[in-house]
Amino acid sequence: MAAKQYPVINFEPCLSCQVCSDACPISCIELTLNGKVAGFDKWNNFFPVVDKAKCTGCGRCCDACPVEAIRMEAAS
Amino acid sequence: MGGVFMKSCMGYILEVDLTKGEIKRTKVPDEVYYNVLSGKGLGVWYCLKNIPADADPLGPDNVLGILSGALTGTGALLTGRWMLVGKSPLTGGWGDANCGGTFSPAIKHCGVDGIFFKGISEKPVYLYMDNKTCELRDASAYWGLDAVEAEEKLTADNYTIKKPVVAVIGTAGEKKSLMAGVVNAGGRIAARSGLGAVMGSKNLKAVVLAGNKPIPCADKQAMKELSKTLGAKIKGASVPDLPIGRLIGLGGYAMGMAPFNFPLDGSMANMLLKTWGTPMNTPMGSTSGDAPVKNWAGSRKDIPNATKTFNPDVLMKKEYRKYHCYSCALGCGSILDIRGNKYSKYDYTHKPEYETLNQLGNLLLNDDLDSILYMNELLNRAGLDSISVGGTIAYAIECFENGLIDESVTDGLHLTWGNTYAILALCQKIIDREGFGDILADGTRKAVERLGPETAQYAINVAGQELPAHDPRNDTSVGLHYMLEPAPGKHTIAMDLMYNAMSLCDFVSWAPPVKVHHKREDREATEQNALMTKANTCYSQLMDGMGACLYLEMMGVHTSHPAEHINAASGWNRDGEDYMRIGERIQTMRQQFNVKHGINPTDFKLPPRVLGFPPLKEGALKGVQLPNTDKQKSLHWKAFGWDPDTGVPLPETLEKLGINELLELEVS
Ligand code: SF4
Ligand code: SF4
Ligand code: SF4
Numbered sequence: 001m002a003a004k005q006y007p008v009i010n011f012e013p014c015l016s017c018q019v020c021s022d023a024c025p026i027s028c029i030e031l032t033l034n035g036k037v038a039g040f041d042k043w044n045n046f047f048p049v050v051d052k053a054k055c056t057g058c059g060r061c062c063d064a065c066p067v068e069a070i071r072m073e074a075a076s
Numbered sequence: 077m078g079g080v081f082m083k084s085c086m087g088y089i090l091e092v093d094l095t096k097g098e099i100k101r102t103k104v105p106d107e108v109y110y111n112v113l114s115g116k117g118l119g120v121w122y123c124l125k126n127i128p129a130d131a132d133p134l135g136p137d138n139v140l141g142i143l144s145g146a147l148t149g150t151g152a153l154l155t156g157r158w159m160l161v162g163k164s165p166l167t168g169g170w171g172d173a174n175c176g177g178t179f180s181p182a183i184k185h186c187g188v189d190g191i192f193f194k195g196i197s198e199k200p201v202y203l204y205m206d207n208k209t210c211e212l213r214d215a216s217a218y219w220g221l222d223a224v225e226a227e228e229k230l231t232a233d234n235y236t237i238k239k240p241v242v243a244v245i246g247t248a249g250e251k252k253s254l255m256a257g258v259v260n261a262g263g264r265i266a267a268r269s270g271l272g273a274v275m276g277s278k279n280l281k282a283v284v285l286a287g288n289k290p291i292p293c294a295d296k297q298a299m300k301e302l303s304k305t306l307g308a309k310i311k312g313a314s315v316p317d318l319p320i321g322r323l324i325g326l327g328g329y330a331m332g333m334a335p336f337n338f339p340l341d342g343s344m345a346n347m348l349l350k351t352w353g354t355p356m357n358t359p360m361g362s363t364s365g366d367a368p369v370k371n372w373a374g375s376r377k378d379i380p381n382a383t384k385t386f387n388p389d390v391l392m393k394k395e396y397r398k399y400h401c402y403s404c405a406l407g408c409g410s411i412l413d414i415r416g417n418k419y420s421k422y423d424y425t426h427k428p429e430y431e432t433l434n435q436l437g438n439l440l441l442n443d444d445l446d447s448i449l450y451m452n453e454l455l456n457r458a459g460l461d462s463i464s465v466g467g468t469i470a471y472a473i474e475c476f477e478n479g480l481i482d483e484s485v486t487d488g489l490h491l492t493w494g495n496t497y498a499i500l501a502l503c504q505k506i507i508d509r510e511g512f513g514d515i516l517a518d519g520t521r522k523a524v525e526r527l528g529p530e531t532a533q534y535a536i537n538v539a540g541q542e543l544p545a546h547d548p549r550n551d552t553s554v555g556l557h558y559m560l561e562p563a564p565g566k567h568t569i570a571m572d573l574m575y576n577a578m579s580l581c582d583f584v585s586w587a588p589p590v591k592v593h594h595k596r597e598d599r600e601a602t603e604q605n606a607l608m609t610k611a612n613t614c615y616s617q618l619m620d621g622m623g624a625c626l627y628l629e630m631m632g633v634h635t636s637h638p639a640e641h642i643n644a645a646s647g648w649n650r651d652g653e654d655y656m657r658i659g660e661r662i663q664t665m666r667q668q669f670n671v672k673h674g675i676n677p678t679d680f681k682l683p684p685r686v687l688g689f690p691p692l693k694e695g696a697l698k699g700v701q702l703p704n705t706d707k708q709k710s711l712h713w714k715a716f717g718w719d720p721d722t723g724v725p726l727p728e729t730l731e732k733l734g735i736n737e738l739l740e741l742e743v744s
Contacts, residue, residue, distance in 0.1 A: 015307050015405035017153065022181050022402055025288035027239035033397055046397050060290065066151040066303035066403070 004057045005072040007050050014069040020048050023064035028054040079107030083294035084150045084645035085114050089122070089743065090188045090210065092203060094278050095136055095195030099203075099210055101188065102743035111738055112662050113621030113642075114146035114189045116172055119161030120665045122192055123170075125739055129672050133165035133270075134252060134277035136196045142243065142258075142283060143190035144183040145623010148403070149291030150645040151299040153306050154628035154636075156180045156402030158243075158260075159620060164269040165277075166254050166519060166540040169675035170562040170666050171269030172620075176401030176409075177261030179285070180623055182241035186210075186287030193278055202244075202282040204234060207289055215281035222246050222457035223259035230284050240286040246459025249276035251509045254518035255464040255542075263426040263456030264401070264409075268541065269563050270519070272459050294647030302644060306636050310405040313347040321389030324356055325382075328363030332550070332696030337598070339590045342577035342632025346406060349627055351392070353408040354430035358386035361430065362438050365550040365696030369438045370493060371470035372536050372547070372685050375695020378441055379494075385443040391427055399426065406627055414453070417446045419500065425453035428462070431567075434545035435466020436503075440473060441494035451503045458507040464519050467542030469502055471520045472512075474534040481527060487511040539680050541565030549688050549700040552598045556609055556705060559680040560712055562666035568626050570612030572598045580611045583633045583652040587611035601707035603715070609708075610715040614659030621662060661733045664716065664725050668735065677713075677723030 007020070007029070021029040028051040050061075052075070062070040081087065087109075091100045104118065112121055119141045131137035140162045147155040158180035164171025183190065186205045193203075200215040218226045223246035234240045241260070248256040249272035256272030257265040266272075293299055348356045361367030362382045370378050391412065399409030410427045414420050428436075428448060432455075436448045455462045475481045476491035483490065487505065489498045489512070505513025515526045520535035520542055536543050538558050544567040548555020557569040572595070580587040588604045588611075598605065618638060619629045628636055639652050670677060688701035714720040717729030730736050 013304070013307065013311075015153070015311065016398070016400050016407060017403050017405055018178065018400060019151070019403050022149075022178065022185075023290075024238075026237055063296075064151065066153060066300060067307045068300060068304070 003074040005059070005074050006052055006055055006057055007061050007070045008073045009048050010069045011047055013067045014047060015067060016046055017066065019064050019066055020061035020070060023060045025058065025060060026054060026056065029061055079105070079110030080648060081106040082109035082113065082146060083292055083647040085109050085146055086184050086187050086189050088188045090191040090205070092191065092193045093195045094193055094197040094201070094212070094280060097212055104189070104743055105741045107738065107741060109146070111658065111734060112665070113658060115143050115623050116159050116161060116617065116620035117658065117662045118190055119143050119159060119172065120662060120669060121738060123161055123163070124665055124669050124672065127163050129674065131163055133163045133168065133274060136194065138163045138274055139192050139194045140271060140274045140278060141190055141192045142183065144180045146621055147641060147645050148623040149181040149184050150293035151296060151303055152641050152645060153303050153403055153405045154625040155623045156404060157623045157625055158183065158266070160258055160266045160271045162271050162274050163673065164271065164563060165273050166270040166521070167564060167675065169670040169673050171271050172563050173257055173266035173268040173271055174568070174620060175260065175264055175266035176404070176625065177264040178241050178402045179243045179260040181291060181402055182285035182287070184291045185289050186285050187289050191283065193280060196277065197279040200279050200281050202230065202280065202284055204284045206238070206286040218281050219250060220247065223459045224262050224457050226282060227260070227262065230282055234284050234286060236286065238286045238288045240284045242282055242284050244282035245272050245275045246457055248458040248460045248507060249273060251517070252276045253460065253509065254522065255461045255468070256459050257461050259456065259459045263453070265456060265459060265461070267461035267463065268566065293645050295644045298644040299641070302640055307405045309343060309635060310346055310350070313343065313350060315347045315351040321352065321387045321392065322383065324388065325359035325363045328360035331360065332364035335594055336592050337572050337576055337595060338592055340577045342579070342630050343635040345577070345627070345630055349408040350406055352388035353410065353427055355386070355388040355391050355427065355433055357430040358388065358433045358437070359383040361434060361545065363696065366547055367434045367438050367545050368547050370441055371439060371474050371534060374441070375692055375697065377694045379438055379443055381443040382438055385445050386433055386437060390445065395427070396424060401625065404625065408627060412449065414449050417449055419446055420450040420453060422453045425449055426456060428452040431545050432462040435463050439466050439470045439545065440499055442496055442499055443494065444496040447496045447500055451500065454503060454507060460507065463544045464542040465503065465506060467536055468506070468516050468520050468523065469499060471523060471531070471534045471536065472502065472516055475527065475531050480531050485512060536683050536686065538564040538682060543686065546571065547697060548682065548686055548702060549697040552702060553609055553612070555682055555686065555702065556708055556712065557613070559682055559705065559709060560609065560613070562670050564680045569616045570609065574630055575608050575612055577630055578615065578632045579634055580615055584611065584656040585653065599702055599704060601704045601711055603711060605708065606711035606715045609712045613663050614656045616659070617662040618655055618659035621658060657733070660716065661735065664729060664733055665735060667718065667723065668725050668730070671724050
């Protein structure tokens with residue numbers, strides 16, 4: 001069986017648009033200030049954070065992201 | 077009548093009879109989507125069919141519809157708006173309101189494009205819906221809570237698998253204040269047309285949605301490519317990181333003095349909106365003449381501190397974080413940290429919009445920003461339209477100042493211009509419907525009935541809907557749309573400035589070209605100007621069918637082309653002409669709704685003061701008068717194929733647009 005995959009978010013193209021958090025069927029993505037990454041666009045100052053303990057790896061967030069800022073990767 | 081299904085829609089609606097407690101999920105014919113999309117289009121189709129002409133807006137026969145947009149959830153950016161529709165208790169005619177937040181996709185995740193309520197529940201209820209369950213639940217534990225408290229509690233109490241999304245009325249909707257709207261996302265409100273009172277009249281406290289069905293899109297990859305391009309453009313638009321907010325007022329002076337409207341690249345507004353949101357217009361508006369001051373009878377000279385008080389950098393410093401509606405790359409909103417505010421017991425508030433700042437600020441000559449931030453939060457929680465509340469308080473102040481009412485009527489409040497204490501107290505009374513607040517809680521038209529016809533001169537509304545904060549003496553077409561709209565008093569249809577930014581001539585062949593034009597030309601009644609108002613109207617209706625934000629619209633067709641987006645979402649291959657006809661159809665149906673309900677479109681008139689009679693003596697709009705509006709209205713109606721004298725859609729127009737056939741279709 002393939003290793004379980006999790007969404008990994010690339011903050012560079014991310015638009016803080018909440019499409020991923022909305023698409024997650026079990027609400028385990030939230031956009032929070034804690035997701036803030038130093039140096040990134042101050043006008044988009046909150047980012048998606050995945051609750052890995054809850055995530056099932058279904059990939060719906062990745063599928064929904066309008067700018068392909070999410071890829072699914074095996075847990076490291 | 078042909079029609080291919082729109083692949084980005086769910087194809088169903090929910091029909092809820094609150095009197096009987098019955099819920100049905102029904103299929104909408106494909107032709108409906110093909111001809112009017114979803115959103116406001118689907119809404120007007122349903123309401124025109126199903127609300128009887130004699131329905132009392134607050135009675136069981138009125139229908140309240142809550143709808144998502146045709147592009148919501150497809151990966152298209154800035155298309156997460158949801159809409160309320162129904163018969164407006166403010167005007168007695170067509171009502172609709174539009175709102176951001178997170179509620180729009182939640183409707184589609186439950187497998188429907190819209191939810192329509194009729195009847196009246198015996199006891200307070202809320203609708204709960206997820207993939208499997210759909211039921212009315214007892215709302216007694218939430219009745220009486222403000223919108224923010226109720227949303228938090230309903231979310232927590234209904235959270236099983238997917239976190240629910242909630243649209244809710246505040247206490248004002250419960251009390252059937254005709255200025256009430258419906259709230260989501262902690263204070264974003266679908267405010268206009270008084271539809272929150274309709275929800276309250278139905279004893280419906282909230283709609284709680286927790287479905288997680290995927291939302292389809294015909295060509296996902298094509299949509300992603302469009303979004304990547306648009307997203308990068310928006311992300312790239314930034315204002316230099318300098319405290320330049322105070323300079324915006326100067327820009328307004330220049331705009332006000334310039335005799336011309338220039339062609340603009342619509343995407344220019346992106347950086348301003350991203351940086352400051354709509355409050356960027358507050359200092360600009362009072363200097364350019366866009367922002368009405370002192371209940372539309374004053375000018376910037378009456379409120380000398382305005383540019384300083386309303387410097388948007390002051391608000392920006394209070395930002396706790398930015399706020400984006402669902403699917404928005406721009407994020408014109410933010411959450412403000414208002415701890416330390418001298419009035420507020422709340423810690424945070426959504427950043428007030430330009431409209432709110434002006435209606436509670438310049439319009440009342442109130443330059444106490446803390447008081448405005450506090451009232452903003454109070455009104456969001458009560459679920460009240462800040463545009464109407466500001467207009468109503470301005471009316472009351474002017475009545476008081478002119479001796480038409482005194483302290484025996486105002487419960488002892490000394491209601492003078494800029495008296496922050498009295499304004500705050502009155503705002504609370506309106507929310508609570510207490511004493512003098514009860515007289516004002518249904519807006520200016522009802523207040524005139526209660527306080528006497530001599531007060532009518534200070535009631536700034538069109539057919540009962542209070543006017544928002546854009547002055548027609550500065551930009552004529554905004555004023556025309558106040559009167560031309562079936563739901564009157566809307567500032568979101570167009571301005572001459574916006575026409576120049578949108579480039580609609582590159583979307584549809586009949587829209588007049590964008591050009592440098594003298595502002596005075598805009599005030600003339602010409603067929604060309606009528607085609608401009610028609611183009612803007614159709615485009616705006618199309619956007620509401622899509623669920624798009626006004627700021628997507630303003631970016632112009634060169635930045636975001638609706639045909640490309642709708643084609644990618646729907647699987648259709650149609651062009652601008654075809655899509656503008658959809659807008660034309662939606663607008664004609666909205667007008668037809670009014671005709672059916674006995675509303676006379678010629679009654680939609682701007683108050684004389686707003687037309688410059690008498691003219692202003694100071695400021696950017698000194699001496700400006702708009703004498704030609706009846707002629708302009710008539711040409712606009714003619715351009716739509718409506719009777720130029722009465723505004724009634726002509727039978728051949730209904731035929732040509734296929735509206736009669738469309739109205740014969742039934743859900744199944
Ligand atoms: S959907 Fe994509 S762009 Fe939007 S917030 Fe999530 S990761 Fe960022
Ligand atoms: S992979 Fe599935 S469960 Fe995990 S965050 Fe994405 S949508 Fe949610
Ligand atoms: S631009 Fe502003 S109002 Fe429009 S969708 Fe984005 S955040 Fe919402």
